[in-house]
Amino acid sequence: MTFAVDAPTAAGIGAAAGAKMQTARSPLIAVKDVVKIYPTVAGEAVLALDHVNLNVGEGEFVCLVGPSGCGKTTLLRLLAGLDTSDHGTSSLAGKALNGPSEEVGVVFQQANLLPWFTVMENVLLPLRVGGARKTEQLIDQIKALLKVAGLEGFENKYPYELSGGMQQRAAIVRALARDPQLLLMDEPFGALDALTRERMNAELQRIWMASGKTVVLITHSIDEAIFLGDRIIVMSPRPGRIVRELKVDLPRPRVATEMLGNETHTALAREIRMLLE
Amino acid sequence: MTDIRTESNAMEMIAISSAAEKNRRRNVRFRNIGIGFAGFLTLILVWKLSVNLLNVPSYILPAPEQVVVALWSGIAVPVSSPLGWYLPLWSTMSNALAGFLIGALLGLFFGSLMAEFRAVETALMPYAFALQSLPKVAIAPLIVIWCGFGDGSKIAMAALLAFFPMMVNTFAGMRAAEVERIELMKVLSASRLETYRLVKLPSAAPYIFAGLDMGIVYALLGTIVAEFLGAQEGMGVAITKAQAVTDVAGVFAALVVLGITGILLHLIVRRVERSLIHWADRGKR
DSSP states (O other): OOOOTTOTTGGGTTTSSSOHHHHTOOEEEEEEEEEEEEEOTTSOEEEEEEEEEEEEETTOEEEEEOOTTSSHHHHHHHHHTSSOOSEEEEEETTEEOOSOOTTEEEEOSSOOOOTTSOHHHHHHHHHHSTTOOOOHHHHHHHHHHHHHTTOTTOTTSOGGGSOHHHHHHHHHHHHTTTOOSEEEEESTTTTSOHHHHHHHHHHHHHHHHHHOOEEEEEESOHHHHHHHOSEEEEEETTTBEEEEEEEOOOOSSOOHHHHTTOHHHHHHHHHHHHHHO | OHHHHHHHHHHHHHHHHHHHHHHHHHHHHHHHHHHHHHHHHHHHHHHHHHHHHTTOOTTTSOOHHHHHHHHHHHHSSOTTOTTSSHHHHHHHHHHHHHHHHHHHHHHHHHHHHHHHOHHHHHHHHHHHHHHHHSOGGGGHHHHHHHHOSSHHHHHHHHHHHHHHHHHHHHHHHHHTSOHHHHHHHHHTTOOHHHHIIIIIHHHHHHHHHHHHHHHHHHHHHHHHHHHHTSOSSSHHHHHHHHHHTTOHHHHHHHHHHHHHHHHHHHHHHHHHHHHHOTTTTSOOO
16 A cells, blocks of 8 residues: 555644544545546537646545536546546556456445345345455445434335435445445435435444545535535635635534534635535 | 433433434325325216216216216126126236236347347347337237137236337346446356346336336236137126117226226235345445
8 A cells, every 4th residue: 555645634634542443544545637528419528637646644534625527527437447548547546447456435416226126135136247256244334324323223125215314325325335444425315305414424424433534525516515524625616626625623422402513613614505506 | 420411311302303204204105195085086076977967878978876876796706607797807817927927038038138239139139110100909809819719818918018018127227237337247257148137127217117017007908808709708708798888887997997997906016026126226336
């Protein structure tokens, strides 16, 4: 495993001895000089990502915010192995990311559960395909995760029998099924109503704290980014660039009601809003 | 105390309203059956009246009761009687079902192949369209030349007619599979076969069932057409025989038997569909 010297989290090591996440950090993802160009239907090329550099430490929760068309989904698709970059490299734990990896779990905008399978069959799907290993240990872990996600007793229900929030929680469990090192989430709660979304944020924080995974999450919501993230990456549209990285120094577990009017929160929210304008 | 009372009141209200809903639905069902029955009676009445008032001879249009008599004369006989509906219907049905099975499987196979491989699509699509726009009944004489007057030509004709709706629907259904679901399989490094089996085929299931529904009726049609061109037994033969002696009531009776058979086959397909793809159209997410 190689350690990037300029890892933004390196400074945090040792400084905050009390925070459990920070002591374990070492760069898990390294994105270097990545360029992605999309051809449009009209024939002209669009520069979706312009020399993007990003390091994410192990166990870190990073939120990507930016207006539509800023390339955040493109960046996530590159990490998920659904697209390849035109220039630059990205690596996971020192290994180049050139395609889908067992060590990466993805949560889509829609829960994207297969309607013809039960919840259990859906969350076990990652162990069933792609030549994945299917160990007792992984299955036990999935069952434990279902419990954490509040889906106990719903294992044999079909997706259409579940609420939107429950479906998305099942999708998160599915993304964690192979016990990946990295969890990618593309606006996972965008389709939910505001109250459900807030509750889902708290649950995601709980699942994340219990699993200790590295998470990269895309969101349009500044509040969501501050509530969930250790670090917030603000991106600019066309060409997609990282304009600012902000550390969120708020204690965990964070509680929604305590965030209201919190000074750090207000200052961060104002800064991000100004960057996005 | 008050809380508990309100609660039980609420439960009662729920029970009452759900009972009312059940009642309402049953009433609607009864009303629909009533409307259907009234419509049927009106039709019979108009038929009967016009035959009597206009003095239509029975070799043009038989009266309803003559058709009923002809129908009954084929029912009230031993199963093995050559005068009954049972033997010709069995012959037609077994050929139609065998042809349907072959045609449906081939349609599923080629539809899948075309949806999965662009090259196959490019190579086969023009022929598929050409054959599709050809009135397939016109091919029947050729089929009889190739497959003879026996069961072969009946099965082949049924298969040919069942093939197209199945192929087209399988193709369309697989192409309609949601991109997100296919990307999910890609993220999981699933093989092409796994993606086909676990995502594309189930995605296409509603389309495939629509194809089966059409296909089974077409297969029956194909068998009858082949029987018209020459056969020893079957419903087509029964119709030709009745026609030869201007037994128009007999022709009508045979058509009624075929109509009922078609409806029953359609209902069976629908029943299987509903139990197999109960998840369709229920919440996209």
